[in-house]
Amino acid sequence: MAHGSPPISEDRVPVAQTLATVAHTPYVPPDKSPAEMTMRALVLGSVLGIVFAASSVYLAIKVGLTVSASIPVAVLSIAIFRALGNSSILENTIVQTTGSAGESLAFGVAAALPALLLLGYDISLTHAFLTAALGGVLGVLMMIPLRQGLIVQEHGRLPYPEGTASADVLIVGEQGGTNARTVITGFIVGGVYKLAYSGMKLFREVLSTPLQGLKSATVSTEVSPELLGVGYIIGPRVAAITFAGGVLSYLILIPAISFFGSGLETPLLMHNGQLIRDMSPDQIRNAYVLYIGAGAVATGGLISLIRSLPTIVGAFKRSLETLKASRGQGAMPQLLRTEQDLPITVVLGGSALLVLAIWLAPPLEVNLISAILIVIFGFFFVTVSARITGEIGSSSNPISGMVVATLLITCLVYLLMGWTSSEDRFMALTTAAIVGIAASNGGTTAQDLKTAFLVGGTPRRQQLALFVGVLTSAMFIGLVLVTLNRGATVTIPEPHPGVKVTEFSNETRVQHTFSWAVSADALAARGLDEAALRKAVWAQGYELNTQSGAMELRSWRDVSSQDLGAVTLNVSSGAPIKVADLGAVTDGPKRTYKEGYVRGADTPVPAGKYLLDESDTIQYVVDPGIGGRISVYEGQQLTRYAAPKAQLFSLIIDGILTQKLPWDLVLLGVFIALMLELCGVSSLPFAVGVYLPISSSAPLFVGGMVRYFVDRIRGGESDFSPGTLLSSGFIAGGSIAGVLIAFLEIATDGAGTRALNLPALLGNQGGLGGFLNMVGESEHAHPLWSNLWGLLFFAGLTLFLLRSALKGQSAAMSPPPQKEA
Incomplete structure (x- = not known):
């Protein structure tokens, strides 16, 4: 049993910890073929993968961490199938594999893509799906030829702690032990x-x-x-x-x-x-x-990566050697069920198609050079990630450091090429996001392949299950991210006369206005002032504007004056009161606002989405829920997600491509991180x-x-x-x-x-x-x-x-x- 705290985690906090490796002989021998990749296993694994991917997205935008899903998915699979009748250990392995694939995508998507909001873009469902799906498929494809070398030939030298622990859970469950009730109780509570x-x-x-x-x-x-x-x-x-x-x-x-x-x-x-x-x-x-924290986080991530350099170089070298050796022995057919991988033609053909898809997919806006960088960095970091997770576990895998390194090199290449526009920043972030997803998925895939190796699963079936898990979770991860952001997005009055937007969208917003005949006597009789009234109106989802001298109610929803008059206001000075009781509500004009974006280096207002009136004057800011800069308005605490990794990535992109960054503050964070390292304290969790x-x-x-x-x-x-x-x-x-x-x-x-x-x-x-x-x-x-x-x-x-x-x-x-x- 492991004692004490788990290793310091960069991005994913571990549920599984190192246990003793089970015997080399698989639990299910190769000559046995129990039920394995059944439809119900794929469906259940996909559903559980979506659930845990959604929770990982939530955590990643809140605190910049995710949680390993392998153990909970395995436990829940055993319990659910037992309630339905019975299942084989290999069927539960497929569920665990399919479910954990989704969580591996969540960090890359939720850590990187919210940076688009900070750069003045929206998060597109199509862009999020393609980024998650292509990065995940890239990670799975590159792990297929590595399985023989890393999982089989290195067995006994690479423990793969999470994969080994998942195998232990599945074996315990096969023998009758499960703790699913505890997980379900925690879920409900x-x-x-x-x-x-x-x-x-x-x-x-x-x-x-x-x-x-x-x-x-x-x-x-x-x-x-x-x-x-x-x-x-x-x-x-x-x-x-x-x-x-x-x-x-x-x-x-x-x-x-x-x-x-x-x-x-x-x-x-x-x-x-x-x-x-x-x-x-x-x-x-x-x-x-935030700038001080960004400098500390970036330094902590790079220190983590530098510490891993000997491991990274050795891992890459040994992985290539074992891959070459395993392919050199590949003339003889693999007849045993437990030795059947997907053919190398799938890997080569799939990789070629991926390059074309990344380059040609319009929502990604990635040019050929960036597509080549994705392939180079993806191949390198997937190989490294798979080896590192085998040696020290997923919890110490420096995914953020890999993404930061990718982003730094990509931005420096762009700077040398003169690519410093807002579109180039979009492309740089997409490049780093796909690489990060591929590296994260490669490490998780390696753990899953180890689990199947120990319990006696069929590799090709597990690899197919990984593709299913990646694609099904990718369809929902972007939806969860967009839902969380839109659910907390607030449109707030913020006029900026004379400020020009960088780009207009094709969308417009219609605002419904109403005259409100509220007299000063009516307010005085109830002990109200305009500020208290404004707060009460805002709490009900409406805006009170008095710029013209008269009171005007504004709504982005299509409501009638009768419905608005019936709205109840909760005021601090007395009993709740209806809007119409304070004064008559009559229909006013409808106003149409254009959506525009402020992006780029020399912007007089923060990058983001704004609404402009007919004279193209900014009147409102559309403050996003993820990384939004306004946390309180009219006395109401707004839901906001800090998205610390996304904030860091956006600062790196802006800092390099615009060459404008408050380096004094950033360097304070750098030296805080270095000071901690000199004191023997890991700087990364402190910086976070x-x-x-x-x-x-x-x-x-x-x-x-x-x-x-x-x-x-x-x-x-x-x-x-x-x-x-x-x-x-x-x-x-x-x-x-x-x-x-x-x-x-x-x-x-x-x-x-x-x-x-x-x-x-x-x-x-x-x-x-x-x-x-x-x-x-x-x-x-x-x-x-x-x-x-x-x-x-x-x-x-x-x-x-x-x-x-x-x-x-x-x-x-x-x-x-x-x-x-």
Whole structure:
């Protein structure tokens, strides 16, 4: 059994940890042919792959990490098939293989593609699908000829820890042991808990308080089941290092910038000319600390890659040697079932078709040179990734470092070629994304091939299952990413007279306006002012504009004046009141706005999407949910996803191609990372903590502390012990609930999520409604009591995790049964 924390993870936190390799003789001998690649196995594997891919996308845009899906998928497959009757171990292997393929795509898609939003583009479903599918297929194709050398000939030298652990789970399940109930319990609890605060607003999602005596210092935490689960899995050391990075940002850097900058009379690095003394802590973070964090993250990723260089060079050399040797012996036919790979013609033909598809697919906008770079980097990093995961596991595989290296070299080539336009940035990001997906998928595919090798699976069937898993998950990963972004995207008034957009789209937006005859006496009678009224109107999805001197209601939805007049406003000074009770609502003119994008190096406003009136003047910003720069508007906390890796990639592209970057701040981050390395502390998780909001790293720390106590009491945790499996359920359940809430927001144009909002529905006048408005997610929430109420729920969830992790005996607590000779 593995003890202590798992290895420090760059991108994917491990569920499986190193166990002893099972005997070389496969569990199912080659002369036996039980049911294997059945239709139900492919369907179940695809469904589970989509579920865990969706949760991985959610985590990747939130904290820049994903979670290995191999163990939970294997456990759930055993339980589901047992409920349906029976299954063979090889059928469960196909499910596990198909399911894990989807998760391997999620990181590359969710880490890289959101950078398009930061560069002033939209995320296209077609572009996301092609990027995921082509990168995934590239990874699988290149692993086919490597299997004989890396998995078979290197058996006993390359342990492939996650693949070996997955094989152990499947063998234990074949003998009757399973912990699927724990995963399902975590899934249900995590989903219901997420719905309670994110949908029904029964308690606040982010608990925050200023730190008295230290200007601009804040302490905050999310009450998130998925981040609690991630913290438990990565363990106390990595969780504590990540949280320490958040402490540096929010309790040292932000207060220091506020202290030293409060006397400045000129703005620094800000598009809107805002002075430091007028900034909130979050605004200081977005304007300055993010650049410091980006420098630290990039340095940590490159250090990880440099540390791996001896392994990378040796891995590539040995892989080519074993590939050549295995192909030199390939004249004799492979007759045994367990030795049948897809033919080399599939690899060569598929690779040629991939090059053409990458080059010719219009949504990718990749030229021939970039297509060649993708093939070169893809071949190199897939080979390296497969070898590294075999030696030290997927958790220490520096995928981000590989993507950063690809991006740096690609951008330098572009700079030498004079390709510095916004379209070239789009192409550079697509190039790096496909390479990153291929490398990530290559490492996961190698683990899956090891699992099949140990249990006695048929390689060619498993390779076909990998293609199925890649393509089915690719169809949904982009949809999940777009859904999460659109569900949290907000159109906010932000006039920029005289600013020209870089490019217009073919889309327009129609705004419905209404005159609202509200008198000053009507407001005074209810103790209201214009600011309070504006907040109440915005909370219902409408805009109040008074620029012309009269009150005008605006809506992006097609509503009638009667429907708008019946809308109930929750105001702080009294009972809820209908819009029409304050004044008559009459139809006004419809206005049409054009969509435009600001991109490029010398932009007077941040890159992004804007809405322009008939005179081509910017009136609104369409602030995305992923990487959006506005977190609070009219007193409402907006859902935002930090997407730390995407922020880093966009900074690299802009920094090299525009040659304009605040290098002073970036270099501060570089030297912070170097200082940590000199102190013997891994800089990457610390740098990620600097980059993330402290509210995201705090629940990681809580989960890590729970793991610490469990390790002390139980003597260590294994890959499918109760705490790890329950945490996996928390992650999947909470993430899927978040995706469904975002989908409901889009499908109902906000009406569905407003119908779930209990504090708004019940009002703020005494009874249950008054209580929920005081302690829930509401603009009327009491700062102290709402924090304590949210902490109570989070403490209950944490104690449930601790109790479950300590209770009972896991199937993994004893070695898996060995096959009889």
